[in-house]
Amino acid sequence: EAGVTQFPSHSVIEKGQTVTLRCDPISGHDNLYWYRRVMGKEIKFLLHFVKESKQDESGMPNNRFLAERTGGTYSTLKVQPAELEDSGVYFCASSQGDQGAPDGYTFGSGTRLTVV
Amino acid sequence: GQNIDQPTEMTATEGAIVQINCTYQTSGFNGLFWYQQHAGEAPTFLSYNVLDGLEEKGRFSSFLSRSKGYSYLLLKELQMKDSASYLCAPESYNTDKLIFGTGTRLQVFP
Numbered sequence: 001e002a003g004v005t006q007f008p009s010h011s012v013i014e015k016g017q018t019v020t021l022r023c024d025p026i027s028g029h030d031n032l033y034w035y036r037r038v039m040g041k042e043i044k045f046l047l048h049f050v051k052e053s054k055q056d057e058s059g060m061p062n063n064r065f066l067a068e069r070t071g072g073t074y075s076t077l078k079v080q081p082a083e084l085e086d087s088g089v090y091f092c093a094s095s096q097g098d099q100g101a102p103d104g105y106t107f108g109s110g111t112r113l114t115v116v
Numbered sequence: 117g118q119n120i121d122q123p124t125e126m127t128a129t130e131g132a133i134v135q136i137n138c139t140y141q142t143s144g145f146n147g148l149f150w151y152q153q154h155a156g157e158a159p160t161f162l163s164y165n166v167l168d169g170l171e172e173k174g175r176f177s178s179f180l181s182r183s184k185g186y187s188y189l190l191l192k193e194l195q196m197k198d199s200a201s202y203l204c205a206p207e208s209y210n211t212d213k214l215i216f217g218t219g220t221r222l223q224v225f226p
Contacts, residue, residue, distance in 0.1 A: 004158070031212060042120070043159075043203070043216040056213060091158070095212075104149050104161040105214065 002026065004108035006092050012114045018080040021111045025074070025094030031055075032075050033095075033105065034067060038088040046090075049075060061086075082115045089113070120217030122204050127223045128194050136189045136202050136220045144209030150178050150189045151203040153219065159203055162189065191222075199224045 005024045013019050025032045034046040046065070047057040051072035060067070064083070069075040079086055089112050093105040119141045128134040140148070147166040151159035165171055165180035165187065177190040189202055201219040208215060 033213065035214075035216075042218045043214075045213045045215070048213055059213075093214075104151075104164050106161070107151075107158040109156075109158040 004092055004094050004106050006090075006108035006111050008111055009109065010112045010114075012116060013082055015084055015115055016081045018078065019082055019113060021077045021079075021090050021092075021113070023075045023077070023092030023108060025092070026096075026106055029094035029096050029106075030072070031095040031105075032069060033093040034075070034077055035091040035093065035107075036088050037091065037110075038085075043091065046077075079113075082113075084115050087113055087115045120204055120206065120215060122202075122217045122220045124218065125221045125223070127225060130194055130196060130224055130226050132194050133190065133192050134194060134222065136191070136204075136222070138187045138189075138204030138217060140185050140187070140204065140206045140215075140217075142206045142208060142215060145182070146207045146209040148178075148180055148187050149203075149205040149207060149214060150176075150187075151205060153201045153203060155200075162202075194224050196224050196226065198222065 030051050032049040035043050037043045045059040048055045049069045052069050066078045089110040091110045092108045095105045122138040149164050150162040152162050153159040163178035165178050170179045175192045180187045201221045203219045204217045205214040
């Protein structure tokens, strides 16, 4: 079974530019999550999709961040315009259904975003 | 509010046993996950506790006390490959999201 895949693995962009991160969850997983780890801090929740619907976007930092999941398959997270404080590792995770599914949430390897 | 507290760093010797403690305060709680994360890699699932008590899975065990807001991860027969960060993550009740601590970086020495 393919895991959660994210790309790019690394991205370096200039302040003010736009970047789009992509996440392909495990096939059949309805739940898709975005998390972010800013250097030196804990991993923090950004938002949660159930299929194509945003279930919870309480962690999105501001309106420069836009997440979509058209068709309920892969998801994109766009940052426009990027600021220096957006630098960090963006993780995507997916899960099958109920809370605490036996194997938990499966994480991707993350996209390391550096804004210069 | 939400607060997770775990030691920042720990060291141990190959073959030894180490216990990583985690205390948490969350506004709603469903269960607690432990994840392992090697540098530059994805966090990988280790354990999930919903009920109080000890869950054993090979060399790794996890304990939960809901009333005390306390969990620990126990690693036995340590191997060099166990050097990694260990993330304690309570699951928020009814919102399906994980709340992470900063993680404990474990270094295993020969």
